[in-house]
Amino acid sequence: MELVTIILSGILIASATYLILSKSVLRIIIGISILSHGVHLMILTMGQLKRGNVPVLDDSVSTYTDPLPQALILTAIVISFALTSFSLILLLRNYKELGTDNTEDMKGVPHGD
Amino acid sequence: MTFIHIAIFLPVIAAIAIAIIYRYVKDVHLGWFVLPVPAVIAAYLFSLIPTVSTDGPIHQNLNLMPRIGMNFDVYIDGLGLLFAILISGIGALVVLYSIGYLSKEEKLGNFYVYLLIFMTAMLGIVLNDNVLMLYFFWELTSISSFLLIAFWYTKDKSIYGAQKSMLITFFGGFMMLGGFIVLYIITGTFSIREMIGNVDLIIDSNLAPFAVVLILLGAFTKSAQFPFYIWLPDAMEAPTPVSAYLHSATMVKAGLYLVARFTPVFAFSELWVWIILLGGLITLVWASFNAIKQDDLKGVLAFSTVSQLGLIMSLLGVGALAVATGANEEIFTVAVVAAVFHIINHATFKGSLFMVAGILDHETGTRSIRKLGGLLTLMPISFTMTLVTALSMAGIPPFNGFLSKELFLEAMFEISHANFSALADWSVLFPILGIVGSIFTFVYSLKLIHGVFFGDRSYDTPKEPHEAPALLLISPIILSALVIIFGLFPNILSGTIIDPAAMSILGTDTALNTQISHWHGFNNPALWATVAIIVIGGVMYIFRNSWMFIYDYHKEHFTLNYLYDQGLLYSQLGSKKATDGVMTGFFRDYMVYIFGFFVLFSIITTFFTGLPITFDDFADVGIQDMVLVIIILISLAIIMMTRSRMVSIIMLGAIGFSMALFFAFFRAPDLALTQLSIETVTTTLFLVCFYHLPKKSKHEETIKFKFTNFIISVGVGAVVILFGLSAYSNRLFESISQFHIENVYELAAGGNMVNVILVDFRGYDTLMETLVFGIAGIGIYALMKAKVKGKDDNNEEHA
Numbered sequence: 001m002e003l004v005t006i007i008l009s010g011i012l013i014a015s016a017t018y019l020i021l022s023k024s025v026l027r028i029i030i031g032i033s034i035l036s037h038g039v040h041l042m043i044l045t046m047g048q049l050k051r052g053n054v055p056v057l058d059d060s061v062s063t064y065t066d067p068l069p070q071a072l073i074l075t076a077i078v079i080s081f082a083l084t085s086f087s088l089i090l091l092l093r094n095y096k097e098l099g100t101d102n103t104e105d106m107k108g109v110p111h112g113d
Numbered sequence: 114m115t116f117i118h119i120a121i122f123l124p125v126i127a128a129i130a131i132a133i134i135y136r137y138v139k140d141v142h143l144g145w146f147v148l149p150v151p152a153v154i155a156a157y158l159f160s161l162i163p164t165v166s167t168d169g170p171i172h173q174n175l176n177l178m179p180r181i182g183m184n185f186d187v188y189i190d191g192l193g194l195l196f197a198i199l200i201s202g203i204g205a206l207v208v209l210y211s212i213g214y215l216s217k218e219e220k221l222g223n224f225y226v227y228l229l230i231f232m233t234a235m236l237g238i239v240l241n242d243n244v245l246m247l248y249f250f251w252e253l254t255s256i257s258s259f260l261l262i263a264f265w266y267t268k269d270k271s272i273y274g275a276q277k278s279m280l281i282t283f284f285g286g287f288m289m290l291g292g293f294i295v296l297y298i299i300t301g302t303f304s305i306r307e308m309i310g311n312v313d314l315i316i317d318s319n320l321a322p323f324a325v326v327l328i329l330l331g332a333f334t335k336s337a338q339f340p341f342y343i344w345l346p347d348a349m350e351a352p353t354p355v356s357a358y359l360h361s362a363t364m365v366k367a368g369l370y371l372v373a374r375f376t377p378v379f380a381f382s383e384l385w386v387w388i389i390l391l392g393g394l395i396t397l398v399w400a401s402f403n404a405i406k407q408d409d410l411k412g413v414l415a416f417s418t419v420s421q422l423g424l425i426m427s428l429l430g431v432g433a434l435a436v437a438t439g440a441n442e443e444i445f446t447v448a449v450v451a452a453v454f455h456i457i458n459h460a461t462f463k464g465s466l467f468m469v470a471g472i473l474d475h476e477t478g479t480r481s482i483r484k485l486g487g488l489l490t491l492m493p494i495s496f497t498m499t500l501v502t503a504l505s506m507a508g509i510p511p512f513n514g515f516l517s518k519e520l521f522l523e524a525m526f527e528i529s530h531a532n533f534s535a536l537a538d539w540s541v542l543f544p545i546l547g548i549v550g551s552i553f554t555f556v557y558s559l560k561l562i563h564g565v566f567f568g569d570r571s572y573d574t575p576k577e578p579h580e581a582p583a584l585l586l587i588s589p590i591i592l593s594a595l596v597i598i599f600g601l602f603p604n605i606l607s608g609t610i611i612d613p614a615a616m617s618i619l620g621t622d623t624a625l626n627t628q629i630s631h632w633h634g635f636n637n638p639a640l641w642a643t644v645a646i647i648v649i650g651g652v653m654y655i656f657r658n659s660w661m662f663i664y665d666y667h668k669e670h671f672t673l674n675y676l677y678d679q680g681l682l683y684s685q686l687g688s689k690k691a692t693d694g695v696m697t698g699f700f701r702d703y704m705v706y707i708f709g710f711f712v713l714f715s716i717i718t719t720f721f722t723g724l725p726i727t728f729d730d731f732a733d734v735g736i737q738d739m740v741l742v743i744i745i746l747i748s749l750a751i752i753m754m755t756r757s758r759m760v761s762i763i764m765l766g767a768i769g770f771s772m773a774l775f776f777a778f779f780r781a782p783d784l785a786l787t788q789l790s791i792e793t794v795t796t797t798l799f800l801v802c803f804y805h806l807p808k809k810s811k812h813e814e815t816i817k818f819k820f821t822n823f824i825i826s827v828g829v830g831a832v833v834i835l836f837g838l839s840a841y842s843n844r845l846f847e848s849i850s851q852f853h854i855e856n857v858y859e860l861a862a863g864g865n866m867v868n869v870i871l872v873d874f875r876g877y878d879t880l881m882e883t884l885v886f887g888i889a890g891i892g893i894y895a896l897m898k899a900k901v902k903g904k905d906d907n908n909e910e911h912a
Contacts, residue, residue, distance in 0.1 A: 001731055001732040001733060001734045001735075001738060002731045002732060002841060003728070003731055003838075004734055004738070004739075004742060005775075006834055006837040006838055006841065007834055008742055008745065008746075009833065009834075009837065010830045010831070010833045010834030010837065011746065011749065011830060012745070012749070012768075013829060013830055013833045014826045014827055014829055014830025014831075014833070015749045015752070015753060015826065015830075016826075017708055017822075017825060017826035017829045017830070018753065018822050018823060018825075018826035019752070019753075020704055021701055021704055021705065021708070021821075021822040021825065021826070022701075022814065022822065023701065023814060026758055026761075026802075026806065027761070030752065030761055030762075030765050033765055033769075033795070034749070034752075034765070034768065037768055037769065037772050038833075040772065041772070041775070042833070042837055044775075044776070044779060044781070044784075045837070045841065046837075046840060046841060047848070047850065048730075048732070049732050049779050050732040050733070050778075050779060050780065051732065052780075053780065054780045054781075054782060055780070055781075055854070055865070055866035055867055056782075056864055056865050056866065057857055057858055057863075057864035057865070057866070058864075064854055064866065065779070065780045065781070066848065066850045067850060067853055067854065067866035067867050067870055068848060068849065068850040068853060068870065070781045070783060070784055070867045071867050071870035071871050071875065073781075073784055074783060074784060074787055074867060074871060075871070075878060075879065075882050077784070077787050077788055077791055078787070078791070078882060078886060079882060079885055079886075081791045081794070081795060082885055082886050082889035082890075083889070084795055084798070085795070085798055085889065085893060086889045086892050086893055086896075088798055088799065088802045089802075089892075089893045089896045089897060090896060091802065091806075092802050092805055092806075092896075093896045093897070095805070095806060096805075101806060103699065103700045103701055104699065104701075106700075
């Protein structure tokens with residue numbers, strides 16, 4: 001299973017890279033979202049998968065899944081949500097001000113031109 | 114920390130006080146507050162003369178950074194003391210002169226602060242045994258020199274001159290540091306005395322020639338030797354007190370100091386002797402030749418300074434022979450004595466000449482020799498001073514310049530006796546160069562006297578000429594008096610200052626007992642050389658109009674200045690081009706660099722270290738897992754291919770929800786819940802944005818563009834997979850998870866381990882996370898509400 005998830009996260013990150021390199025801001029933001037999915041999956045895999053029980057204390061259970069990656073990912077999900085929302089609003093505002101969502105057209109135009 | 118350390122830093126400490134006084138005291142000229150500083154230091158250093166000349170060098174160490182060998186190791190021997198007295202003594206005179214020269218309206222605060230910084234830097238160079246500290250102070254002099262040249266920073270010429278001097282001297286200083294490091298590699302020490310002690314190691318080392326060349330680059334740039342002299346004439350844009358002080362008497366002599374200081378280290382090297390000897394003589398001839406054509410008084414003096422520095426440099430070259438062939442070779446120790454003596458003499462007569470040039474500028478409003486003339490009766494005191502000092506410079510008895518010039522010529526004749534390298538075979542060359550340089554020196558000295566004070570009184574000076582006020586005259590009068598005193602009684606210097614300095618250059622403890630005399634008998638070739646110089650020089654000056662045309666052959670395109678200007682221009686254009694080529698301003702290009710280098714360096718690193726991967730210890734793959742994997746892959750493929758934004762947003766949502774299911778399968782219920790709710794909100798947000806975005810957008814992406822992106826993304830993916838597998842198969846240490854699992858109840862009284870880690874074990878992380886969340890929220894709010902200037906109407910419509 002770990003082999004599969006590592007490869008899957010590699011594919012996710014590769015696709016994210018491809019999207020981030022494109023010209024459309026929306027695609028870049030989608031890329032960032034996918035990137036965070038790939039990274040979450042990778043972190044989770046590093047704690048090994050499907051070993052032991054759900055990490056909630058229970059007297060009848062002796063082994064638990066590694067809780068640390070889960071804690072890390074929980075933080076990461078929230079942060080990446082903040083990032084995604086901020087980028088989206090930035091895109092929106094950008095489009096309203098500049099009239100484009102193409103990064104090529106956004107190159108620093110001298111003020112006053 | 115001893116009194117000597119404090120004395121060296123006294124100017125900088127005073128600079129702080131000066132900056133404060135400048136702000137509050139407006140009625141008194143700031144220079145009066147500065148004057149005591151160099152005066153006190155000079156008095157203190159004078160009091161050290163007997164100690165140093167009888168008991169030997171003073172040595173006081175102050176550890177700064179002993180781990181890397183950078184200590185403020187004060188070492189006062191004859192050579193250092195000589196320079197230190199020049200620095201503080203001339204410094205006091207220059208400050209006095211500047212009080213008359215600069216009016217209270219100038220930015221005096223800046224001027225004196227820079228000047229005081231310079232004093233500390235210069236004292237630090239010469240009273241110091243540690244080469245790292247020497248380098249530090251060396252660059253500090255370059256910086257203060259830069260600031261002082263650019264004192265009138267509204268003038269383009271000042272800026273140009275300041276930049277030129279900075280670039281050239283910094284280049285040299287940096288090379289010098291390289292030389293020091295090479296010496297450190299050879300000897301394992303940063304102390305000059307220990308290097309002298311380990312001179313055998315340096316003689317045996319293959320690296321020695323590098324050290325020689327690098328250190329000489331430092332000395333030649335600082336002391337304005339050919340071909341690096343070009344910065345000094347442009348440095349004349351500085352106020353005249355600065356020119357007299359930095360660019361004639363002290364800073365430009367730092368290169369000479371460096372050469373003198375390292376003579377015991379490098380005297381064995383043929384390269385060292387040849388470069389110094391020939392470099393110095395070529396500088397002497399070339400600069401004195403160019404001095405004649407200058408029209409600006411300070412231009413003449415600048416080239417004159419360059420040529421005189423060349424003269425001293427060549428003398429140090431001969432002096433190295435004394436060390437190389439045994440210090441008892443008296444004929445070569447004469448050269449060292451001459452070098453030290455001429456350093457003193459040059460400081461006196463050139464300092465005075467610069468001050469007179471400043472007086473002429475001040476009182477007539479021009480420095481052009483063509484516009485000046487016939488000032489003899491109007492400015493008699495200035496005339497007398499010019500006469501004395503210029504004749505001293507020309508080498509006319511009985512002034513001090515005559516004595517050292519004669520010693521110089523003598524030294525040049527003595528080279529024929531040298532049993533070193535091929536010097537004896539070329540021995541005819543050196544006296545000839547020396548005499549030719551002296552003839553030119555004689556000619557421009559005459560030009561200074563005759564062109565300014567004799568001839569027809571010219572009336573096109575901007576100001577009505579009159580004698581300068583006493584304040585301006587005191588300093589040059591003192592220096593001119595010294596010219597006469599040293600000329601008549603040279604031996605008041607020889608035992609007290611010259612001998613200890615010459616002994617430290619030679620690296621010997623045996624007393625020299627130098628006696629400088631005016632008359633050496635008719636058999637002395639130097640005497641006849643002096644006669645020849647006066648006769649030929651006089652004739653050349655009288656018939657100057659018939660040979661001045663040769664200067665016209667010197668084409669604009671073949672000057673070193675042209676080379677410098679073009680070099681500077683093209684290096685600027687080149688770097689701008691290179692920068693523009695890399696820094697395109699496009700987001701995507703920078704991402705390509707980042708990802709590209711990520712892949713590149715990962716590959717290089719794994720190539721050298723290897724990447725061990727073992728395929729075992731994997732959990733089973735269930736049907737439901739494969740279904741999720743396939744859903745994610747399909748969604749990804751659709752996102753890649755579709756042109757519709759709506760579809761890609763929905764597919765992104767599909768990936769997100771699949772991730773939530775993954776979390777559920779992998780026994781992470783908290784993650785699954787969070788992911789589900791967050792994904793819902795994110796998708797909603799995307800859809801809201803979609804509503805506001807244009808239906809179609811034009812992103813024409815060429816095949817090449819897509820292909821580059823594809824290659825890079827595949828590279829990134831491959832690196833991630835390889836590193837992920839490697840990290841998974843190699844657990845270098847036990848995870849902290851077990852600690853969390855075991856102590857979740859004992860320490861935190863909680864059952865849900867993930868929650869306990871978040872709010873208890875790693876509580877601060879979570880706190881910061883909320884901070885990030887808050888900042889993002891504020892950012893979003895600001896982005897929605899903020900108005901861009903001038904676009905308010907537009908915004909209202911959209912909102």
